[in-house]
Amino acid sequence: MSEHQPPPPPPPGGTGGPPPPPAGGYGAQPPVSGGGQWDLGATVSYGWNKFQQNMAQIIIAALAVVVGIIAIAVVGFIIVGAITSSGECEFDQFGNLECDDGTPFIVSMILFLLVYFLIFLFGQIVGAGLIRGALAITEGRPFQASEVFKFDKIGPVVVTSLIVGAATFVGLILCYLPGLVIMFATSYSLYFVIDKGLAPMDAIKASVNLVKENLSSTLIWYIVGGLIASVGAIVCGIGLLVTLPIMLIGTAYTYKTLTGQPVAP
Numbered sequence: 001m002s003e004h005q006p007p008p009p010p011p012p013g014g015t016g017g018p019p020p021p022p023a024g025g026y027g028a029q030p031p032v033s034g035g036g037q038w039d040l041g042a043t044v045s046y047g048w049n050k051f052q053q054n055m056a057q058i059i060i061a062a063l064a065v066v067v068g069i070i071a072i073a074v075v076g077f078i079i080v081g082a083i084t085s086s087g088e089c090e091f092d093q094f095g096n097l098e099c100d101d102g103t104p105f106i107v108s109m110i111l112f113l114l115v116y117f118l119i120f121l122f123g124q125i126v127g128a129g130l131i132r133g134a135l136a137i138t139e140g141r142p143f144q145a146s147e148v149f150k151f152d153k154i155g156p157v158v159v160t161s162l163i164v165g166a167a168t169f170v171g172l173i174l175c176y177l178p179g180l181v182i183m184f185a186t187s188y189s190l191y192f193v194i195d196k197g198l199a200p201m202d203a204i205k206a207s208v209n210l211v212k213e214n215l216s217s218t219l220i221w222y223i224v225g226g227l228i229a230s231v232g233a234i235v236c237g238i239g240l241l242v243t244l245p246i247m248l249i250g251t252a253y254t255y256k257t258l259t260g261q262p263v264a265p
Contacts, residue, residue, distance in 0.1 A: 038217040038257045040224060046263075047228075047250035051242065054143035058245045061133065061145035065126045072122055076115035084108050124161035125154060130245070132194050134252035140264030156193045160200040164189055184222050185211050191255045214258045221254050 051058060084103035129148030137143055164186045172179030185208045192203035211218045225247040232239030256263045 038214070038221075038254060040220055043221060043250045043253050043257075044224070044228070044246075046253045047246040047248075050137045050249050051246050054137060057143045057145045058133075059241055061130065061143075061148040062241045062245065064145065065123075065130070065148065068122060068126065069119055072119050073115065076118060077112075080108070080111045080115060084111060120165065121158065121161075124165075125151070125157060128153075128157040128161075128190050128194060130248055131190050131252065134245075134248045135191065135195055135256075137249055138252045138256045138263050153193060153197065156198075156200050156203070157190060160189050160193055160203055163200055163204065184219070187211070187218075187222060187251070188255050191252065195255070210255075210258060217254070217258060221250065225250055 084107070086103075126148055129150060132150065133143045133145075133147050136147065164182070167186070168179045168182045170179075171177075171182045186204055188207040188210055189200075189203045192198045192206045193200070196203075196206070198206060228250075229240065229243050229247045232241070232243030253263060
């Protein structure tokens with residue numbers, strides 16, 4: 001080569017330096033089967049740290065949810081008690097015993113079930129709001145109590161909840177174990193509805209596939225997350241104000257990680 005010959009051109013697409021960093025909000029997630037790497041310790045730590053950072057807004061939202069559920073239950077059962085009556089017998093002025101059969105059992109049962117359904121419906125709607133807030137945290141946005149009571153995507157949320165609830169109920173009747181399996185397999189359905197905007201059946205299928213493809217990780221978190229929430233329930237239920245948000249944030253972290261999406265540090 002002549003000493004005056006120009007140097008060779010740089011390789012296509014760059015100047016010969018190090019490659020550019022991967023695109024994405026918070027860095028690339030190394031892939032594993034079905035998504036990104038997942039670690040139990042990191043999940044619990046993430047849930048706890050993010051709860052501390054957003055504690056005030058989370059507790060305000062949780063208290064509002066509790067008050068709402070109690071209000072629906074109290075008002076509903078007072079109304080049912082006022083419009084129903086139990087059977088009673090008394091003697092008339094001639095000494096004859098007269099009995100009132102009261103409200104038929106089937107009518108009373110339907111009314112009580114209606115109240116329970118309203119509580120379930122409210123719980124699912126605001127539960128979806130808590131999930132929305134947990135997903136916002138994983139995307140680097142602060143938790144806002146007002147987001148819990150937003151009603152966007154309420155149709156798919158309600159339909160998905162009803163399908164999962166009905167399937168779980170039938171599974172619990174069939175020797176209990178099938179119901180637990182259904183609850184586990186569909187536990188990410190609302191995350192897909194809220195995050196991806198999927199239709200109810202598509203969201204349920206996506207949840208089942210996510211669990212199936214990441215069985216060990218999702219099973220470990222389902223058990224540990226449930227235990228974390230249960231610890232709060234033991235302390236007169238007050239501890240749920242802390243442990244339930246940690247579980248929800250941890251589940252959002254797990255969902256984002258296993259679907260290969262970036263997670264805010």
